[in-house]
Amino acid sequence: MESPVRLESYGEGLKIEWSDGVIHRLAWRDLRFACPCATCRVKRESPPQPSAPASVSGSLGLTILTAAEAQPIRATKLRPVGNYAYAIEFNDGHNTGIYPLEVLRELGMEGTV
Template sequence: MDAPTDITLHQKSRVLEVEYPDGARYELPLEYLRVYSPSAEVRGHGGPMELVTGKRDVGVDKIEPVGNYAIQLHFDDGHNTGIFSWEELRELGDNYEANWKEYLARLEQAEASRDQTRH
């Protein structure tokens, strides 16, 4: 998988823009990247995928390269264990609409919210 030609973090709109050499371009909301993080605790290695809630306003404090194959996003909620490979980012971009629809359906089924609950 080719590395992206450009990765831009848009803090204000909370979007990670990823462009590939073949012209493919994705605007991936940070909330989407957070709830589909490739980390073990979110992806449910050994069990079902965790339903991550309350991340509508999540941001990214820092992006770190991981070798020549991935980036690590440091989310402002403290989550930073997901390594997003170039292939993973491409897959998340290609499948955004279906994934997002599935996520919203899972939220509704669980009667959960994209908004952070206040205690």
């Protein structure tokens, strides 16, 4: 299991330098979306709101955000949890997400630039 040797905020996200030399840039927005806490998992797995009017939900996979959701997501706090995870607090007030290192690593692998 690789471990991060350096974590650094680059503004829009988190830059992680791993012990094997790989560097990942994870956008806060992607990290927030991938939040592994129970609340967010349930939210992601629940079916889309059937009450949304067709004109808003659209047919092109377009997501209309509320004003609160539209503000750029960023982390306000990053706290190590033991030596296996990081707790991330976001500016939307969400602070229950604990990201195990393997989750961060997987997210980085998916979005490698």
